Amino acid sequence: xxxxxxxxxxxxxxxxxxxxxxxxxxxxxxxxxxxxxxxxxxxxxxxxxxxxxxxxxxxxxxxxxxxxxxxxxxxxxxxxxxxxxxxxxxxxxxxxxxxxxxxxxxxxxxxxxxxxx
Numbered sequence: 001x002x003x004x005x006x007x008x009x010x011x012x013x014x015x016x017x018x019x020x021x022x023x024x025x026x027x028x029x030x031x032x033x034x035x036x037x038x039x040x041x042x043x044x045x046x047x048x049x050x051x052x053x054x055x056x057x058x059x060x061x062x063x064x065x066x067x068x069x070x071x072x073x074x075x076x077x078x079x080x081x082x083x084x085x086x087x088x089x090x091x092x093x094x095x096x097x098x099x100x101x102x103x104x105x106x107x108x109x110x111x112x113x114x115x116x117x
Contacts, residue, residue, distance in 0.1 A: 004058060004065040006039065007032060016040045019050065019069060021058055034058075039072060048072060056082050077105055 001024045008029055010016035017039040020032040036058070037050035055078050059065070065073060073079045084098035093101075 002033070002058075002061075002063045004036065004055070004063050004069050006066070006068060014042060016042075019055075019072070021063055048076060050076055050078065052076075052078055052081065056085065060085070077102065077109070080105055 002021060003024045004019065004021055005028075006017040007020045007022070008015045008017055018035055019037040019039060021034045021036065022030070022032040026032070034054070036055050037048065040047040050072075055073065059073075059078075059082050070079070081098075081102050084093065084102055087093040088095050088098050
């Protein structure tokens with residue numbers, strides 16, 4: 001099974017995490033398929049850089065995020081965008097309407113989100 005999880009890098013007692021796609025059988029810091037972003041919990045507020053489109057495409061393909069990664073995705077709106085795109089796929093929303101809803105949410109929560117790439 002393919003997982004979206006954190007890969008620990010950085011110094012001793014000062015870890016920085018890479019958000020990666022990896023097979024669940026691989027070790028935590030071992031081989032991975034693709035790097036999606038970076039998470040630094042030691043700054044205030046935490047720095048999070050994520051490739052949104054790549055993340056959504058992997059989720060749509062069936063990759064399962066860990067609890068921590070899912071929490072990061074919720075905070076950054078990736079999970080919301082995934083649900084909006086599912087609505088577009090099912091014909092419940094238009095692409096413009098889903099983009100409008102996401103932009104409205106993003107403007108409301110912009111002070112929480114540090115930087116998204």
